Structure formats: C-alpha cells, structure tokens
Amino acid sequence: MPDATGLAVGDPYLYWSNSNGTIGRAKVNGTDVDRTFISGADDPSAVAVDSAHIYWTNADGTIGPANLDGTDIDQKFVKGARYASGLAVDGGGPKPPPAATLPSPVVTPTPVVKSSPSATNPSNTSPPAISGTT
Secondary structure (H helix, E strand, O other): OOOEEEEEEEOOEEEEEEOOOEEEEEEOOOOOOEEEEEEOOOOOOOEEEOOOEEEEEOOOOOEEEEEOOOOOOOOOOEOOOOOOOOOOOOOOOOOOOOHHHOOOOOOOOOOOOOOOOOOOOOOOOOOOOOOOOO
C-alpha cells in the first residue's frame, strides 16, 4: 500500500497524494473511495484544492493541476518548483474590491440639539472690552 503524503479538503471530498504516483479521493463521510483518482504524478507530496481545481507537487519539481472531476490533468503545469513540500491556493471565494473602488466612509453629522422654548438663549450683556498689560 502506498504512503499518503499530503491531504486537502474540498467539500464534499478529501484528496490525498500517494507515494506511488497517484492522487486519491473520497467523500468526507468516508464513502466513494477512489485511491487512484489521478495517476501519472511523480511521487506527489503536497495537495491543495480551490473551488475548481486540485493541485499537487511532484518530486521532479513540477506542480500539476486538474479539474475537480479529474479531467484536464497537466502534470507539468508549473516547472522549477524544486523541493516543494507545501502548497496553498486561494479558496476562490469573492474577492474584496480594490481600495480605490471602495465607497468613502459615511460621515454622520452630529445632531443639533435645539433648546427648549423655556431655555434662555445666550445674549450680550455688555460691550466687548480689552484687558491685560500692554
């Protein structure tokens, strides 16, 4: 039995790399196990999934992707990834807009409190005066 060397979760499946050159897949509940879901990899180690693809690292310094249904396999998609032992991809969810397109913050004015009719409004009781030493 080959050694499983990498694991990724892409609901509803778990994907894992096998030292025998295959990528396996099973539903997260443990059913529908396919130990050779993808074959022809070169001792794959790391596995990652996004919303549309599965990716794996190969011992020959390449990274391979395939569609989540196992079609369009490209074992040499990325070349020169020597000694790659980890792999991560964007989850494919909605991306926030660039800062330049974000709406400006809304400024709420401070409410003006009107005095009640019985309150005394300020008034001048004497003319202005200058004081102090010249």
